[in-house]
Amino acid sequence: MLAGAGLVGVTAPTAAALGTAEPRGVVTVTSTSDAAAPGTADRGPGKGVDTKALNAALSGIVDSGGVSAALARVGDHGRTLWKGGSGVADRTTGAPASADGRFRIGSVTKTFVSTVTLQLVAEGRLGLDDPVERLLPGAVPNGANITLRQLLGHTSGVFNYTEDQAFDIARPGAIEQWLESGRYTRWTPQQLVALANAHPAYFAPGQGFHYSNTNYVLVGQIIERATGRSWQQEVERRVIRPLGLTGTFMPDHATGVPGPHAHGYFDLPTGPADVTELDPSMAGASGAGISTTADLNTFVTALIGGRLLPRPQLAEMMAVTPQSEGRYGLGLERATTDCGVLWGHTGGIPGYSTFLYTSGDLRRQLAVSMNGNGLSTPPATRAAFEKLLGAGTCTG
Template identity: 50%
Template sequence: MALATATVVAVVAPVAGAADVPRGAVTVAAGVPTDRVALDRALHDVVEAGGASAVLGRVVQDGRTVWQGAAGQSDLDTGAPVRADGRFRIGSTTKTFVSTVVLQLVAEQKVKLDDPIERHLPGTVPNGANITVRQILNHTSGLYSFTSDPELGLSSPEALRAWAESDRATTYRPQDLLAMAFRHEPLFAPGTDWSYSNTNYIVAGQLVEKVTGRSWAKEVERRIIQPLGLHNTSMPSTSMAIPGPHAKGYLKFGDTRIDVTRLNPSMAGSAGAGISTTADLTRFNAALLGGRLLRPAELAEMKTPSPQALAHGVGYGLGLWRTVLPCGEFWGHDGAIPGYATMLMGDVTGRRQISYSGNPFNSSAETGRTAEALTATMACGPIAPSTPSTKLG
């Protein structure tokens, strides 16, 4: 489901609604060159646009943080400022971790991209004999997204409010999420079109579990988190807490504000349950794009958008977006889950990495404009482009 801010395609979108966000102090790392004041300003603009209570970001060049900053408040009741090193829910950015594990299994010859999913998960996916692993990873399977099903409580502002008030502790098994999706007809025949579906990555998580004998989260930890030293990254199953320092996430319905920081991440599972920091995310993406996690062959597959996606003007490969900005081509993923939205991108060399996280109330046009400007300013330097960034092939 799309989140209408910046270039986010997310697990779930924040509900729309006006919000008056108190202005918080903007913090920036010591020693930042004065031309980075534009980055400082871009963060603050997102908060001032009224669509987010807080936002934090980081720019890394050649393995060194050249700028980090934060704007807004981590707690709207106490007025505490947000910390630039805080943790946050990463939503669909989790998909890149999961896809990386699947592609490592491809390199180990335990899975083939053009295997039918039925070969590995017999009886799990309707028409699984005609849906390949590749089509699962690049969203050309045609599977309906479970996040659009009314049962999950995210399909309308009214349902989302009911979820926020009473259903945030509900535990969902992967089978429950798949059942929500499979009660709907496919959107199209496999391989004939493109549509972003969170169901695909629940299937991908189940694939990892079946092939390895361990949960997708354990495999992400074993293959990525531990080797890279991502000490502030986790893939929780049902724990509702965000460990360590973090900004609270909120939804707003008219004049009513609801704190949704604590939620059961099983609602997103392998499609979006992750927690991380900007430091960990940029380290991960640099390692991925720099060839430390995948062989050249699998990385090339990951960075090849499907023709079906390109027909929609979307540069989506296997768990990676291609975003074309005035300063070049960037690869990464974005994501959202109620109260949190994330962006992660790196240039084609892996040398320049950017990541930011916000705590959005709504998806207004002004919030989208300022998020676009923030993305461009972080990726391309202190001057934002005159035209918005797009995910193009």
Template identity: 45%
Template sequence: MQRVRRVLVAASTVVAVVAVVAGSAAAVPGRGGGAPGPAGLQEKLDGLVAEGAVGALVEVRDGRQVWRGTSGVAERDTARAVPARGRFRIGSITKTFVATVVLQLVGEGRLRLDDPVEAWLPRAVPDGRRITVRHLLGHTSGLYDYKRTLTVPPDPAFLDYRHRTWTPEEQIARAAAHPPTSTRPGTVYAYSNTGYLLLGRIIEQATGRPYAQEIGRRILRPLRLHATSLPGTYPRIHGAHPRGYVPIEQEGGGTRLVDFTEMNPSLFGASGEMISTARDLDRFLAALLGGRLLPDRLLAEMRAPAVPERAYGLGLAWKETACGSTVYGNDGDAMTYQSWSFTTPDLRRHVTVALTPDHRADLDDSVDALLDAAFCG
């Protein structure tokens, strides 16, 4: 799911514990390329934890040089360090994988960007004859976001979702019961997770296989992204990983952080269920932007703004850095985990940041500053 700017108050204070991982003295980003050394990045990473994270990690790849840093703890009330190569839920970065498969199917002639939703999923949503695959990819469908129909933290009822299995049809129907955010598909950008649930179903209709299988056989296995998975309804995260928390209201007032690491990811489905690592996300973006997964014409479609003046194309986002360069990738919010993964167009430098928020503050601006430091120096 997309990150949203919000400030939630947690009941506890986090004590930072620093752990820096570097391959060698030579494994410092930016020698000759302008990025700061480990000390500057580590300071900003520590600042994230001091401001509002239980733990955080960053990986910077500059050519063959790699620097990894961590700060905070992997689990509250322990001194366990955040695993620098650990796994985390990537939220809406999942959308870039889904969009890549959709565009591959377009390249194979199995569907078209201008196909109406109604052609693939009859009666799934109102106005399905005017809403196209392109609109779903670029968040211009006008469909209500199913996430807005859910109980969310700090409401204690959110904890009931831990073991609940959702179907995409159920979530889509919840969204379709609400008026659209726009009655003119293709003209207004309004972020909607509902669109990607529909795209997951369209992949299944076009291939005869679940979207998770298609992502696995088309992307994960060819690129050897062995630490990346689509867990479906499986609640746990395999391998080393930090634990994630949500703020929940207490009867006497205030909130407390509740461990929500184990949860049924069907809550997110094709809009945000995936688990990955910084290394795998770097490899995926390098392959995607390097033309290994899509032909040039479809990669160009992916990078074109869905609407003018919006830094979002077809499942791919971009941002302007402080030094005036554009970097491509995406960010994700899985409630208990937040992540950002971007790369320069020349594929020279990749930066991935992941953290487990403690929900005391909105960290977007501080993460942007860290990304600027990593990309610009």
């Protein structure tokens, strides 16, 4: 369930951790001032939330040495029950991380993009079984046999461009080179797809599952061709503005994280390197987003609660594929935990790993951001995260 800290990742990391973090900071736990969630007025906003366990788990994530900061928020029907921030926002100043800070969400962006796509399907402007060749002529080999549904569900077989050597920062010297110049490279969607097209497909369309960021770069182009507006503009007008997500942005080439935020770092032999700034076009529609834990909980509540999609399209989104062994639908992950089934997505981009989950009955939402220090998540950090997951999603 932990997101990789590669350039744009959601799978379990494979490289060893590059180092550990010295800063610890403090955990700040604040009570919500939100109105009670529907049906919860008689039990109070904290009923079923073990704040001591959440506090300890969040602190444990930073104390494990694998991250410099961790933010988390637990909700009920989108209303905050608990929020916390641990560690430091800036390793130079030692300023504590704020629970309300912004962060890069990586592949959680895909759920926003899939939502917009399914809205267009509901409007009859796109069809899930439309061939990519019709929607985006000449974009990929064998496009006549690849459908929009397969792009959204990662069953297309299209090569994942972040597995190309151009995005491999695990090899010796590659991180330093990326920090020097690669982080500011301006990519077009066509260039990213071209990297993928230089490799053979993983399998025939529909015959397997392989998570591929190229799928969503293509979907972003399909949205633009269908609407005449960029995928960022469509996410803004169809999701961000209607839900009042004031801390959420879908940047094009802006390199910074606006507003209060915890910096992301890589621990190198020469010391920590700040990786917060980068050109998000390297991720595009597959992972360029920025948000907050509050906005993410609001978004996933509205999505699973039926406020963003008609019932048939939400059902399509939640229909996990046999190719993914029942773990992935259309831009939506299904996770089985000790406390039941959760829906959401994970995301990774340099310096940041994001986790967003909700129970199907909306009694629990959990949004987490962790500022990792390297290309993988150490076992102690994973264990601490699992404790936070349990404390945050098991209802009382």
